[in-house]
Amino acid sequence: GISSALYRIMWVCVCLSIQLALSLPMLVEGETCVSNAYPPSNNDKIKWYTIDLNQPPEERWNELTAAKATQMKAMIDEIKRLAGFILNGSLIPLIDRDLAPLADQMPFPFGDEMKGIAKTANIPLGEIVLYNIFYEVFTACTSIIGQSQDGHLFHARNLDFGLFMGSDVWFSKNAFSN
Numbered sequence: 820g821i822s823s824a825l826y827r828i829m830w831v832c833v834c835l836s837i838q839l840a841l842s843l844p845m846l847v848e849g850e851t852c853v854s855n856a857y858p859p860s861n862n863d864k865i866k867w868y869t870i871d872l873n874q875p876p877e878e879r880w881n882e883l884t885a886a887k888a889t890q891m892k893a894m895i896d897e898i899k900r901l902a903g904f905i906l907n908g909s910l911i912p913l914i915d916r917d918l919a920p921l922a923d924q925m926p927f928p929f930g931d932e933m934k935g936i937a938k939t940a941n942i943p944l945g946e947i948v949l950y951n952i953f954y955e956v957f958t959a960c961t962s963i964i965g966q967s968q969d970g971h972l973f974h975a976r977n978l979d980f981g982l983f984m985g986s987d988v989w990f991s992k993n994a995f996s997n
Contacts, residue, residue: 876928877935888940918945
């Protein structure tokens with residue numbers, strides 16, 4: 820069923836996270852520190868997109884997804900390359916098969932939006948679902964950054980260390996809550 824498949828995927832995500840963390844030094848090797856990158860030059864400014872929430876969920880992300888499909892595929896291909904060893908190469912087919920049905924379990928409109936993104940970008944739905952629920956599957960901590968109107972930045976972080984959608988499957992109580 821979905822629950823056993825989801826549990827397998829969650830374990831795979833943990834393994835993938837560890838592999839990605841171990842691979843980070845290889846990814847940044849040779850990178851240099853950049854200064855004066857903000858504000859960006861006119862050549863580097865990011866295009867603004869308007870997402871019309873009155874459109875059907877399957878269509879509202881089409882313009883942005885079509886514009887960014889190449890970059891999305893490149894990112895996913897790199898993650899696939901890094902994770903290729905997990906489960907002897909069967910990780911991605913497992914994700915594509917077992918996570919795609921979760922789109923139908925998502926609250927409206929999220930599953931339909933993911934289906935539209937997958938279709939427009941021509942990326943398997945299971946992979947789109949994974950990248951949308953990754954922080955729910957692997958909840959090491961949740962952070963948010965905000966800026967006040969006068970320019971002060973705020974970084975807030977909670978200590979939701981429980982893996983697997985926030986539940987702590989090994990301990991009945993969390994030491995941080997006592």
